[in-house]
Amino acid sequence: MSIGLCLCKCNRTISDVVNIDALFDWYREQGIDVMGCDELCSADCQNELLNNIRENEWSGIVIGACSPKHYETTKNQSAILQSIADAGINPNKIAFANLREQLALPNSGDGVLEKAKCLIDVAISKIEHSADVLVEEIPPRRSALIIGASISGVFAALRLADAGYKVHIVDKGEIGDFSEYITPEELAKIDVSLTCAMTPSFAGIKMHPNVVMYPETTLTDVYGRVGDYTVQLEGGEILKVGGIIVCVRDAELTSKLRPILHIDIDSEGYFRPKNPAFVVETRDPGKYLAVGDDVRSDILAADSAVLSLTSILDKNEINHIIEVSEVDEDVCGGCGTCVKTCMFHATSIDLARNVSVTDATRCVGCGNCVVACPTGARDLVRYPNSYMIDAIRILGGFKTSGASPKVLAMLCDGSGYPAADRAGLMGLTYPTGVLPLRVSCAGRVDTQFILYAFKVGFDGVFIGECPEGACHNIVGNTDLARRANLFRAVLRSRAIDTDRLRIEEISPLEGDLFVEAINEFVDELRGD
Amino acid sequence: MNCGVIDMGEKVQVATTWLQSCSGCHISLLDLHEELLDVLDLIEIVYSPLMDIKEIPRVTVGLVEGAVANDYNEEVLREMREQSDILVAFGTCACFGGIPGMRNLHLLQDVLARAYVETESTVDGIIPESPEIPALKQHVHAISDIVKVDYMIPGCPPPPQMIKNAIVALVNGEEIVLPTKNLCNDCKRKHDSMLIPKRAFLTEAVQSAPELDKIDRDKCFLEQGVMCMGPATRTGCGSRCLDANMPCRGCMGPTPDALEQGAKIVNALASILPAGGLMFNEDVVGTGYRYSLPVSIYPHRADDLEEEVNEEENEGDEQ
Numbered sequence: 001m002s003i004g005l006c007l008c009k010c011n012r013t014i015s016d017v018v019n020i021d022a023l024f025d026w027y028r029e030q031g032i033d034v035m036g037c038d039e040l041c042s043a044d045c046q047n048e049l050l051n052n053i054r055e056n057e058w059s060g061i062v063i064g065a066c067s068p069k070h071y072e073t074t075k076n077q078s079a080i081l082q083s084i085a086d087a088g089i090n091p092n093k094i095a096f097a098n099l100r101e102q103l104a105l106p107n108s109g110d111g112v113l114e115k116a117k118c119l120i121d122v123a124i125s126k127i128e129h130s131a132d133v134l135v136e137e138i139p140p141r142r143s144a145l146i147i148g149a150s151i152s153g154v155f156a157a158l159r160l161a162d163a164g165y166k167v168h169i170v171d172k173g174e175i176g177d178f179s180e181y182i183t184p185e186e187l188a189k190i191d192v193s194l195t196c197a198m199t200p201s202f203a204g205i206k207m208h209p210n211v212v213m214y215p216e217t218t219l220t221d222v223y224g225r226v227g228d229y230t231v232q233l234e235g236g237e238i239l240k241v242g243g244i245i246v247c248v249r250d251a252e253l254t255s256k257l258r259p260i261l262h263i264d265i266d267s268e269g270y271f272r273p274k275n276p277a278f279v280v281e282t283r284d285p286g287k288y289l290a291v292g293d294d295v296r297s298d299i300l301a302a303d304s305a306v307l308s309l310t311s312i313l314d315k316n317e318i319n320h321i322i323e324v325s326e327v328d329e330d331v332c333g334g335c336g337t338c339v340k341t342c343m344f345h346a347t348s349i350d351l352a353r354n355v356s357v358t359d360a361t362r363c364v365g366c367g368n369c370v371v372a373c374p375t376g377a378r379d380l381v382r383y384p385n386s387y388m389i390d391a392i393r394i395l396g397g398f399k400t401s402g403a404s405p406k407v408l409a410m411l412c413d414g415s416g417y418p419a420a421d422r423a424g425l426m427g428l429t430y431p432t433g434v435l436p437l438r439v440s441c442a443g444r445v446d447t448q449f450i451l452y453a454f455k456v457g458f459d460g461v462f463i464g465e466c467p468e469g470a471c472h473n474i475v476g477n478t479d480l481a482r483r484a485n486l487f488r489a490v491l492r493s494r495a496i497d498t499d500r501l502r503i504e505e506i507s508p509l510e511g512d513l514f515v516e517a518i519n520e521f522v523d524e525l526r527g528d
Numbered sequence: 529m530n531c532g533v534i535d536m537g538e539k540v541q542v543a544t545t546w547l548q549s550c551s552g553c554h555i556s557l558l559d560l561h562e563e564l565l566d567v568l569d570l571i572e573i574v575y576s577p578l579m580d581i582k583e584i585p586r587v588t589v590g591l592v593e594g595a596v597a598n599d600y601n602e603e604v605l606r607e608m609r610e611q612s613d614i615l616v617a618f619g620t621c622a623c624f625g626g627i628p629g630m631r632n633l634h635l636l637q638d639v640l641a642r643a644y645v646e647t648e649s650t651v652d653g654i655i656p657e658s659p660e661i662p663a664l665k666q667h668v669h670a671i672s673d674i675v676k677v678d679y680m681i682p683g684c685p686p687p688p689q690m691i692k693n694a695i696v697a698l699v700n701g702e703e704i705v706l707p708t709k710n711l712c713n714d715c716k717r718k719h720d721s722m723l724i725p726k727r728a729f730l731t732e733a734v735q736s737a738p739e740l741d742k743i744d745r746d747k748c749f750l751e752q753g754v755m756c757m758g759p760a761t762r763t764g765c766g767s768r769c770l771d772a773n774m775p776c777r778g779c780m781g782p783t784p785d786a787l788e789q790g791a792k793i794v795n796a797l798a799s800i801l802p803a804g805g806l807m808f809n810e811d812v813v814g815t816g817y818r819y820s821l822p823v824s825i826y827p828h829r830a831d832d833l834e835e836e837v838n839e840e841e842n843e844g845d846e847q
């Protein structure tokens with residue numbers, strides 16, 4: 001297997017702090033193909049990268065650049081990931097070393113070059129320990145579910161129906177009563193009465209042959225992926241749709257819908273977009289939010305959500321990366337622990353063979369079952385156990401200067417990791433001895449990893465997770481807390497101070513809180 | 529090691545020994561009763577703790593019971609390795625450190641002080657120091673920490689049939705193959721709510737040991753709120769405790785995919801029983817690491833520096 005390494009200077013943001021030339025030489029000597037570029041986000045650099053992949057037939061690529069989140073949460077950047085895959089690299093063989101947000105921006109001084117090597121080595125290890133993921137192509141369904149017959153819901157339904165989509169619109173109340181969706185103050189701002197504004201639109205969806213209305217109906221289950229969702233209504237009726245647009249702006253209803261829809265919420269309890277700049281997109285490319293602050297922005301949001309959704313569903317084929325939790329059937333004894341742990345009802349026991357199986361249409365790849373599995377039979381395609389252990393070993397090899405403590409920061413994908421990115425972008429700093437390791441979820445933090453971190457010489461283990469009630473995977477933080485409560489007895493039995501394990505709740509945008517918490521932890525470890 | 533060298537014509541020469549142990553594994557071999565005679569048709573035990581022979585002769589198979597807790601244990605173990613073509617860790621103490629391994633939760637000086645000075649019945653106790661008495665090692669070790677081990681027969685003690693099968697396999701020039709699944713796979717108890725794909729605690733009720741007579745003898749222990757190590761334990765014992773209405777204590781050690789038993793059972797139970805089960809909650813460490821502390825990820829206290837182990841010979845077989 002040949003691995004390529006692409007080092008981005010990020011227009012000097014990285015290269016002013018990290019000696020890129022030294023990294024170049026170091027990895028060349030290890031027999032790794034290295035290429036450099038000034039700005040990987042530019043079209044020229046991306047083309048050069050793609051050419052290099054094809055020419056050198058790399059089977060894996062490490063991107064040492066800005067945060068992987070950048071590539072995963074913005075459309076134009078994720079396009080490069082798709083192009084890399086098209087150039088022949090399996091999506092599971094693309095790994096990132098976050099040299100900007102989590103190194104060049106928050107750190108400086110002596111250890112930076114060594115830390116860069118650690119981060120790159122971890123990314124190489126990820127490629128070496130990860131199997132290829134399966135990529136499936138499916139034709140998307142040209143139908144949608146609208147949740148909430150609010151103003152944006154009705155507009156979105158009309159647009160989709162006119163574009164030839166089959167639309168199902170579900171509301172917990174009567175459809176056609178807009179008074180709960182608009183206040184008299186908002187109404188005063190627009191030039192017509194509510195009746196004049198909404199009655200024609202309502203009539204439009206009511207008359208439209210493509211629209212089916214489900215008033216006074218609630219959802220009981222939603223699963224599947226973009227292009228192919230299965231929706232169950234109370235009473236048992238099943239709908240098959242290609243995408244979902246959520247048009248509710250009500251915290252109580254949101255909390256009821258969240259365990260069914262698995263869309264993240266913000267600190268006020270409303271659904272939140274995956275990226276604050278792209279207000280209609282969620283982390284699931286088939287689920288959109290269309291909620292504005294007033295009538296005008298409601299309608300704009302509806303249009304934006306419809307445009308985003310149809311740009312995907314209008315394709316002939318959609319690629320699905322199957323990143324489920326896998327089972328080693330030689331070891332699984334059918335105990336059912338994974339079945340009880342999975343929040344997404346994705347695991348079950350095949351009674352004929354007495355082994356656990358995963359439903360790929362439900363599994364979100366959070367890894368909670370992998371941690372819970374008492375035999376180690378389960379593993380996660382995206383973050384395999386052997387990689388996690390090797391990554392901790394590599395990071396544990398980092399030498400901090402003098403008495404400065406070494407901290408393993410396991411950062412969850414939903415909050416801890418983006419918060420650390422945010423901290424870098426905010427220009428905040430923390431010691432180089434804080435070594436970040438991305439995990440899919442707090443529920444992916446195996447207590448075995450924590451023990452191993454102390455074994456390889458970390459002074460402290462910091463876990464950055466989603467705030468209570470806002471876990472990306474609903475129960476990851478709850479399960480980590482339960483595990484940690486029992487696990488502290490294990491630490492005590494080894495005479496390891498339980499204060500050396502710190503679990504901190506952070507929202508994705510709270511870079512300042514991340515830095516405050518991590519600096520306080522480092523100070524405590526140092527004995528200040 | 530070459531297991532193809534066994535000459536079928538003659539009886540296979542076997543040596544057995546015990547280190548830091550309770551002799552239970554040897555007793556389990558004797559528990560084969562009349563079947564022992566079948567085994568003795570195949571092998572000749574030329575050296576064992578029950579025989580008055582000073583030197584370990586050259587043998588094809590060496591069975592080592594017990595953990596390494598003092599310098600004499602290490603000496604005997606190294607000699608046994610030297611003299612055996614095939615060295616087998618015989619029983620959980622040898623495989624994982626076993627019950628004696630729990631000593632690693634304490635500093636050596638505290639252990640000695642407790643044993644010789646502080647016990648309630650001791651008057652004017654002193655810690656003995658004499659070149660005649662083998663020095664206790666700082667930590668208790670599984671034998672694979674010290675020498676290369678070819679096979680293991682786990683169990684505290686291993687069931688007689690398992691020992692017989694292992695010996696017969698070696699005599700036939702075959703490998704000792706251990707099952708790889710967990711105990712639940714072979715448990716005959718009814719297993720219902722564990723299998724329902726619904727996120728919830730198994731039961732709100734949590735039972736403790738004295739109530740074992742009140743619970744359903746045919747139903748999974750965990751489903752009744754009783755701590756059972758079965759999920760984190762390698763199967764192969766024939767579920768003997770479960771059949772006697774006692775939950776599994778984990779004596780067969782971890783499954784091959786787990787790094788250790790203790791952390792794994794913490795991970796598992798935290799999400800399925802309230803507070804992970806009362807019995808467990810009271811003694812997480814004693815429950816999770818009872819038999820395998822010396823092979824766990826962090827096998828001793830942090831304030832107790834690891835002693836030097838000869839690295840070259842330290843290539844334990846991780847079967």
Ligand code: SF4
Nearest residue numbers: 332334335336338373
């Ligand atoms: S928890 Fe592990 S061993 Fe138990 S059923 Fe699930 S995969 Fe199998």
Ligand code: SF4
Nearest residue numbers: 342363364366367369
């Ligand atoms: S990875 Fe998460 S969603 Fe998938 S089966 Fe495991 S617990 Fe369920």
Ligand code: SF4
Nearest residue numbers: 549550552620621684
């Ligand atoms: S494994 Fe159990 S039976 Fe065998 S020596 Fe150790 S304590 Fe005794």
Ligand code: SF4
Nearest residue numbers: 712715748749756758
């Ligand atoms: S947990 Fe114990 S009682 Fe329940 S199935 Fe497993 S081994 Fe049997």
Ligand code: SF4
Nearest residue numbers: 765769776777778779
């Ligand atoms: S049930 Fe558990 S403790 Fe009992 S013999 Fe079997 S493995 Fe050992």
